[in-house]
Amino acid sequence: MAAKITDDAIVKYLEEQQIYIKLQKAMEALAIHKPDNPCGFLKDYFDPTKESCKATHRVIVLGPPCSGKSTMCKCLSEKLSARLICAERSNQTLGSTEVIESVRTQLQQCSNDSWILDDFPSSELEAFSLRISPDCLPTVVIDLQLPLETVLSRAKTEAERDQLKKRYDVYKINRPAYFKVFEYCIRVIDCTDLSLQDIEARVMAIITGAGTLKTSSNEVLPRGPAIIDEKAEKIAYTMSRAPNTRPAIESVN
Known part of the structure; x- marks a missing residue:
């Protein structure tokens, strides 16, 4: 059975890892740069070795x-x-x-x-x-x-x-x-x-x-x-x- 987003353990994990903040910042970066390859852009965005879009x-x-x-x-x-x-x-x-x-x-x-x-x-x-x-x-x-x-x-x-x-x-x-x-x-x-x-x-x-x-x-x-x-x-x-x-x-x- 798939975990519900309201489960306490899931909510705690999302808050501790700042998932909402990270995803919102990533979406804002997409809106700013409007890349032709959004998936590739997000891959680079979350890659700690990449300096672009930081x-x-x-x-x-x-x-x-x-x-x-x-x-x-x-x-x-x-x-x-x-x-x-x-x-x-x-x-x-x-x-x-x-x-x-x-x-x-x-x-x-x-x-x-x-x-x-x-x-x-x-x-x-x-x-x-x-x-x-x-x-x-x-x-x-x-x-x-x-x-x-x-x-x-x-x-x-x-x-x-x-x-x-x-x-x-x-x-x-x-x-x-x-x-x-x-x-x-x-x-x-x-x-x-x-x-x-x-x-x-x-x-x-x-x-x-x-x-x-x-x-x-x-x-x-x-x-x-x-x-x-x-x-x-x-x-x-x-x-x-x-x-x-x-x-x-x-x-x-």
Whole structure:
């Protein structure tokens, strides 16, 4: 007798192995490339030795000071084999033309590759500057959250504490602009009481379900509305528990 899709063992297997996510991504790849030989295309798509049609990840990590942004960016760069791009600020102020042009040039140079962007954007102007070119648009933006008390507790001197407070305030002021610019792909993680390993697991789960790219135009294809409810993001998003939040394709206008 054939197994029913509703059998608990089958459902558990499909969730643990992320079968639905993998099949949906494969169908999206078919819709993007429209190959003459779809079966051959899918064979190559699921072959781990083939590099064609593999996901391209463009990730921005945001958050207040001391939230582990740079550490997470380095980790993601290694895990995803993605280029790590850092904003070279030196004495430049936030939103300076030189910093913006430097970052955009680096992003455009690796338009066909995966990249991780660190320390950018740090202002409303920098965030909006990424919308000028499709090469600069991320597939997912991770917003790491920590309460002010936790950030200040990591200061060693009173001067450092004051500096962290100023940086934290600047981030909070600019945060609404980040949500406006990246509303299609921003996700929030409450990092309070989480280990680096826990945060990494949640970030990877989010990235796995992030948008793909339309290769002909480098256009980001969002996979449905972003979840930006901080309370909801406290759920342990492991690779097997990350919910499928995408709308049915029939409901997309």
